[in-house]
Amino acid sequence: MILPKKHLSTDRCLLYVGAEVLGLLNRPRTVSNIWHDLKAHRSKRNELSVITYDWFILSLDFLHALGAIAMEEDGLLRRKSA
Amino acid sequence: MDAYARSWFQMRFQNKFLRLKGAAFQDFFADIMSRRHPSDFIRTRPWGNSGDRKNDGYLRSERILYQVYAPNELTAREAVSKIEEDFAEALPYWQEFFGKWMFVHNALDGLGPEVLKCLLELDRRQEGIDVRHMGYESLEETALGLSQHHLEVLLGYAPDARAFSNVRSSDLIKVLDMLAREDILGDIDPQPVSLDKIHKNSLSDESKFYLRMGQRKSGLVARIFDTFSDPLSAEGIVQGFRNRYTDLKLQDIQSDRILGELICHAGGYAEHYKGGPVEAQRHEAAVAAILAYLFERCDIFEDPMEDSIT
Numbered sequence: 001m002i003l004p005k006k007h008l009s010t011d012r013c014l015l016y017v018g019a020e021v022l023g024l025l026n027r028p029r030t031v032s033n034i035w036h037d038l039k040a041h042r043s044k045r046n047e048l049s050v051i052t053y054d055w056f057i058l059s060l061d062f063l064h065a066l067g068a069i070a071m072e073e074d075g076l077l078r079r080k081s082a
Numbered sequence: 083m084d085a086y087a088r089s090w091f092q093m094r095f096q097n098k099f100l101r102l103k104g105a106a107f108q109d110f111f112a113d114i115m116s117r118r119h120p121s122d123f124i125r126t127r128p129w130g131n132s133g134d135r136k137n138d139g140y141l142r143s144e145r146i147l148y149q150v151y152a153p154n155e156l157t158a159r160e161a162v163s164k165i166e167e168d169f170a171e172a173l174p175y176w177q178e179f180f181g182k183w184m185f186v187h188n189a190l191d192g193l194g195p196e197v198l199k200c201l202l203e204l205d206r207r208q209e210g211i212d213v214r215h216m217g218y219e220s221l222e223e224t225a226l227g228l229s230q231h232h233l234e235v236l237l238g239y240a241p242d243a244r245a246f247s248n249v250r251s252s253d254l255i256k257v258l259d260m261l262a263r264e265d266i267l268g269d270i271d272p273q274p275v276s277l278d279k280i281h282k283n284s285l286s287d288e289s290k291f292y293l294r295m296g297q298r299k300s301g302l303v304a305r306i307f308d309t310f311s312d313p314l315s316a317e318g319i320v321q322g323f324r325n326r327y328t329d330l331k332l333q334d335i336q337s338d339r340i341l342g343e344l345i346c347h348a349g350g351y352a353e354h355y356k357g358g359p360v361e362a363q364r365h366e367a368a369v370a371a372i373l374a375y376l377f378e379r380c381d382i383f384e385d386p387m388e389d390s391i392t
């Protein structure tokens with residue numbers, strides 16, 4: 001599920017969705033705010049497949065496990081610097 | 083009836099011929115014969131203590147008495163015993179009514195030498211009575227000589243060229259939703275598609291035609307997978323087919339029969355359909371599209387490239 005597979009298209013794998021999320025985290029944001037913008041971004045581009053909220057949360061879990069993002073005490077998600 | 087429908091009926095006939103055993107096979111045989119010879123072929127049923135007196139059907143105009151034998155597994159010893167016993171019991175009761183005794187069996191690859199010898203010896207011994215056998219090819223020829231209406235009653239609604247053209251996403255989604263209820267995950271290694279794949283798997287002309295028919299809409303399957311809310315549903319469905327294919331392969335059965343069982347696994351060859359004939363035809367066409375998609379992606383059947391690598 002992290003990488004694309006024969007029946008899991010590139011734009012649905014967690015690596016791709018995670019990269020999209022990172023692209024939206026140009027400033028600290030709430031989870032729902034990112035989800036709203038991610039949906040809008042994907043629906044504008046017809047070639048991208050539908051993803052559910054559950055799958056979006058899984059991408060956040062993935063990014064968190066990599067140490068790429070963190071949720072601070074204010075409830076906002078942030079990119080973590082390398 | 084166009085070539086698409088005829089090919090489907092041939093495949094469906096073989097699938098039913100192989101799947102049905104015992105009384106169900108006898109009923110299938112009698113259904114075919116009753117339609118092919120209306121008012122001439124007489125079915126028989128066991129009656130009280132008398133049983134059926136070793137008469138599984140009678141064709142009056144040609145004075146043929148039929149004995150049907152369709153066990154789970156046909157062994158030579160049991161078949162020979164069955165022939166001798168049934169003929170011996172039928173003869174005194176029916177002798178004045180028949181000139182030909184027909185042994186109907188479900189061995190797809192034909193009868194073995196011991197059984198054939200038994201039939202030939204019986205034929206030689208019985209003056210005035212011809213002893214013959216009826217297997218797959220004869221029964222297929224009899225069945226496929228029926229009108230399309232009768233074939234639809236016996237075998238289901240065959241998708242024709244129009245049905246394949248008219249398959250919609252909703253038809254595919256209905257089939258895929260049903261399959262998605264099996265949630266089996268596993269790793270699938272992508273394999274390159276080889277042009278020799280059909281040849282390597284020794285699929286019959288009808289099977290090849292079926293997969294080519296399905297290819298007309300197999301691209302739609304990939305697009306539908308991308309719309310599934312659970313991105314892992316596609317992998318689950320495919321793994322279910324791979325598991326089923328592996329099970330069938332281990333049973334060492336022919337590729338055509340494997341394809342027939344995979345069609346059943348996908349909900350094809352349905353005994354009952356929701357909706358009318360048009361919906362039924364589109365359902366069968368949708369199943370063909372899904373099987374073709376899996377075949378193209380090498381999720382079912384062997385890829386000849388594997389042999390060249392090893």
